[in-house]
Amino acid sequence: MDNTYDDLPFPRTDLAFKAVRYVKGIEDPAIFNHSMRSYLYGRFLGEQQGLQPDRDYDDELLFLGCLLHDSGLSAEGNGDQGFDIDGADLAARFLTDQGLSPEKIDVVWDAVALHLHYEIATRKRPEIALVTVGAGYDLGPDGTHALPDGYVDRVHAALPRLHGAAVLYDVIVGQALDKPSKAPPFSMPGELVRQRTKEAWPTWEQLMTQPPSWNDYDGYQSRT
Structure with missing residues (x-):
């Protein structure tokens, strides 16, 4: 792992080093830095709940x-x-x-797959919950958990923001514009695409009556 991170509490296992090299090689630098910061904030917020790494959860899996x-x-x-x-x-x-x-791969799979679903992820084991919590905190501090003095400066010195939130938006939307199936209506990527394109969402009735359908609306009188 880059010695730039020496004063930050990242795991120093062989797998952690390999994963850093791999992800750094495939991701935009802004997204890589966001992912690394997500761990630091997830770990810190876990400590605020009394969760200690490698006592209450597998620190390598969280990372x-x-x-x-x-x-x-x-x-x-x-x-x-x-x-x-x-x-x-x-x-x-x-x-x-x-x-x-x-068994460990399943934990990481769930952590990644659920990270957009806060209400579900935060009910899961810490290795899953703290991924979502840390990633969300990096994109917008919740205002209720104050980080130690100077901690943010240390983190941002080692892992600059590089317009992280803006880069995430552009990459998510860019993928979805190229492959619309990646951004179905009412999903988070779908909402970002709607904001970019200004297109209107279809209504529930329109979705349920587009062919082929079961014709649930034929002759139906609304109850509301």
């Missing part, structure tokens, strides 16, 4: 989940599914190649 959570936004991870699922599948392939056990 892998954070590092790989946006890997679906890379050219290598860009498949035909939502970027969260594409990223989870890419993470599983990479970790399988590294010889990680299927």
Whole structure:
């Protein structure tokens, strides 16, 4: 791992080093830095809940989940599914190649696949919940958890923001404009595409009555 990060509490396992090299090689630098910061904030917010790494959760798995959570936004991870699922599948392939056990791979897969679903992810084990919490905090601090004095400066000195939120928006929308199936109506990527294109969402009735359909609206009188 780059010695730029020496004063930050990243895991120093062989797998962590390999994962950093891999993800750094496939992701936009702004997204890579976001993923690394997500771990630092997820770990810190876990400590605020009394969760200690390698006592209450597997610290390496949390790191892998954070590092790989946006890997679906890379050219290598860009498949035909939502970027969260594409990223989870890419993470599983990479970790399988590294010889990680299927049980641990399942944890990372869930952490990546669920990171857009806060209400679900935060009910899961810490290795999953803290990926979502850390990634969200990096994009917008919640205002209720104050970081130690100087901590943000240290993190941003080692991992500059590089317009992270703006880059994420452009990559998500760019993928979805190229492959509309990646941004179905009412999903987060779909909403970002709607904002970019100004297109109107179809109504529920329009979605349910487009052919082929079961004709549930034929002769129906609304109850509301």
